Amino acid sequence: MVSVASISCDRYQEEVVQEAVRKAVAELGGLDSFVSPEDRVLIKPNLLGPKPPEEAVTTHPLVLKAVIELVQNTGAKPVVGESSGGFLVEESLTARAFKETGTEEVCKQLGVEMINFDRVAATEIINPGSTVDSFKLPLAVLEADFIISLPKLKTHGLTLFTGAVKNFYGVIPGLEKMEYHRRFPNVNRFMEVIVDIFELVTADFAIMDGVVGLAGDGPGSSGIPCTVGSILASADPVALDTVAAGYLGYSDSQIRYLNLAAQRGLGRADLDRIEIKGNFSQSEYKKYDLPSNAVLSHLPNFILRPLFQGLMSKPVIDQQSCTQCRTCLDSCPQQVIIEQQDGNNTYLEIDESECSKCLCCQEVCPFDAIELKENFLFKLLRYFK
Numbered sequence: 001m002v003s004v005a006s007i008s009c010d011r012y013q014e015e016v017v018q019e020a021v022r023k024a025v026a027e028l029g030g031l032d033s034f035v036s037p038e039d040r041v042l043i044k045p046n047l048l049g050p051k052p053p054e055e056a057v058t059t060h061p062l063v064l065k066a067v068i069e070l071v072q073n074t075g076a077k078p079v080v081g082e083s084s085g086g087f088l089v090e091e092s093l094t095a096r097a098f099k100e101t102g103t104e105e106v107c108k109q110l111g112v113e114m115i116n117f118d119r120v121a122a123t124e125i126i127n128p129g130s131t132v133d134s135f136k137l138p139l140a141v142l143e144a145d146f147i148i149s150l151p152k153l154k155t156h157g158l159t160l161f162t163g164a165v166k167n168f169y170g171v172i173p174g175l176e177k178m179e180y181h182r183r184f185p186n187v188n189r190f191m192e193v194i195v196d197i198f199e200l201v202t203a204d205f206a207i208m209d210g211v212v213g214l215a216g217d218g219p220g221s222s223g224i225p226c227t228v229g230s231i232l233a234s235a236d237p238v239a240l241d242t243v244a245a246g247y248l249g250y251s252d253s254q255i256r257y258l259n260l261a262a263q264r265g266l267g268r269a270d271l272d273r274i275e276i277k278g279n280f281s282q283s284e285y286k287k288y289d290l291p292s293n294a295v296l297s298h299l300p301n302f303i304l305r306p307l308f309q310g311l312m313s314k315p316v317i318d319q320q321s322c323t324q325c326r327t328c329l330d331s332c333p334q335q336v337i338i339e340q341q342d343g344n345n346t347y348l349e350i351d352e353s354e355c356s357k358c359l360c361c362q363e364v365c366p367f368d369a370i371e372l373k374e375n376f377l378f379k380l381l382r383y384f385k
């Protein structure tokens with residue numbers, strides 16, 4: 001039996017968050033029982049993009065602050081590292097994300113180094129999995145003595161859920177992330193990439209910001225903020241994600257990459273074998289909107305595998321909302337977002353025939369200007385579900 005601590009926390013108020021994080025970790029024996037004073041502890045928040053905390057897209061700075069202080073109390077040295085999603089040719093979105101999410105302010109206040117994984121030395125590490133021969137990982141990740149995943153509780157249009165495990169896709173430096181989306185357009189293979197990276201990084205601990213999460217078509221601006229009201233912690237990030245996904249309304253068999261991680265011995269993904277500690281009551285579970293693609297996860301695997309890609313919703317740019325900021329264009333792994341001309345007007349359009357439906361464009365669009373359009377069969381499935 002592995003343990004996940006889940007503590008009620010209904011608002012982002014410094015003392016309230018601090019106490020909830022402290023209690024969650026104390027339920028598991030305290031951070032002292034995991035970390036040594038001489039350790040360099042890498043904290044990996046989810047800073048998907050340059051978003052203010054109230055959009056609920058990124059780990060809240062008060063949760064980060066509470067975790068840094070806990071680490072500092074052990075005598076260990078915390079550092080905070082991230083490579084954000086999305087890509088712009090002319091600037092590092094990670095640097096902007098550090099600033100706009102409130103991370104930079106917290107780190108400055110507490111004297112903690114921030115590491116932009118897009119800008120530091122990285123090395124190729126042999127992949128134990130089957131997707132690629134090796135992954136390029138920052139030395140700062142490989143040299144850390146202890147790694148804490150510090151995700152936000154969110155839905156995800158492609159993988160349905162993102163938490164402590166998928167958070168480590170953000171250790172892959174900027175452009176490389178696009179490369180794996182390009183090489184593995186099939187969602188099942190892409191989920192194997194996520195698990196391969198998780199296995200390589202070997203997270204020691206996870207603490208999740210589930211105070212206000214993201215439902216609907218997360219994990220970016222298209223999602224809907226939802227007050228779940230919990231801080232979760234576990235030494236098993238797979239188990240933590242399984243519990244947190246349950247809070248959004250998923251069953252423990254629905255998030256395929258968590259089950260894959262469990263099959264590979266990287267954690268527990270069956271609720272029967274996870275002990276939930278703390279004071280977060282089951283009665284507080286609510287019904288949230290899930291991503292439009294979630295309905296597909298109810299299909300049996302032998303039907304789903306060959307059909308999934310075709311059935312998935314396709315992204316369409318809403319010309320009224322699009323500011324032509326070009327974030328999606330620069331971030332599209334398949335390079336299928338095209339600039340079109342209509343008289344004096346230019347606009348962006350997705351070449352449907354070449355789109356792999358990775359949904360990176362929707363994830364990174366700062367203006368919620370990419371909608372998902374369901375196909376007919378998909379609507380039928382939703383109707384009969």
Ligand code: SF4
Nearest residue numbers: 322323325326328365
């Ligand atoms: S769809 Fe979004 S990301 Fe793409 S150019 Fe328009 S506003 Fe920018």
Ligand code: SF4
Nearest residue numbers: 332355356358359361
């Ligand atoms: S258009 Fe969007 S969904 Fe299609 S391949 Fe490009 S980033 Fe992925």
